[in-house]
Amino acid sequence: MEQFLSGLCPCLSKLFDGWAADAQKRQDKAMMVAGTVCTKKSSRFGFGSRSDKVTVRLSAQSETVLQWQRAAADEEAGGGGEAAWTDIDLTDVKIVDKRGETGLALVSRRGDLLLEVDMDSGTGGGGGGSSGAAAAQRDAWHAALTDLTEDLRRNPQRAEASRSVAERVKEAALKQKHFAQRSIELQAAKRDAEARKARFMAEAGGLKYTAMAMANRS
Known part of the structure; x- marks a missing residue:
């Protein structure tokens, strides 16, 4: 038993030292x-x-x-x-x-x-x-x-692993920024299209009434 304990103590000491570190x-x-x-x-x-x-x-x-x-x-x-x-x-x-x-x-x-x-x-x-x-x-x-x-x-592998995590986080942030910018651009394009449609309808309506007025005069 004493031999077993004496052999076990160094192992436990290393284990505790590892935990502490x-x-x-x-x-x-x-x-x-x-x-x-x-x-x-x-x-x-x-x-x-x-x-x-x-x-x-x-x-x-x-x-x-x-x-x-x-x-x-x-x-x-x-x-x-x-x-x-x-x-x-x-x-x-x-x-x-x-x-x-x-x-x-x-x-x-x-x-x-x-x-x-x-x-x-x-x-x-x-x-x-x-x-x-x-x-x-x-x-x-x-x-x-x-x-x-x-x-x-x-441990260069540890450094590379840490870099890869950081790169993935940065890439995700860039994608999020890109999609947000793209969404803003699409909304702006939609508003421009609706504004052009409204102007066209207004101009078309004005031409229609002008043509009717000229026909009535003739």
Whole structure:
């Protein structure tokens, strides 16, 4: 019995470790999909620097895509509408780097800086947190992104499967948009046809009465 239990313990330990790792991955993914508010650093036309409030999140449709969106208040035009999301292909990320106390940077395989941000707080939603909370938030995102990018490199099939799901979602959205546009065009064509018919009937009726009037005069 002792030998059986001693042989069973390592197996159970590996099993529990696997469950814990899977649970951590699910927790990390949920955190990244929910997103966080950061301060994005960038150069302006190659000169100087600027900082923008942005939301960073993992795409809910594809775990190979990290997205960021500038806050409307920081738009060049002064707001007035939701800014577009910018996509980053995580399969192209070589380094997830900690910078300073609260900074995080993504560097591509070619050495290009894809994204550099400072975490604003320890919560998922915004600023006002302590530097300790911001550092903890940065560390959580660093660990999660490092684990995900390494996993995508080790398992290219996982990346392809995630891409195919995202492509199907995008294709379905494009088809829906196409059919909606086609429906609008058909309705517009129908209205134009009815308007032309109404004008023709009005003109035909006018000619009829004109002909009758001329016949009566003769």
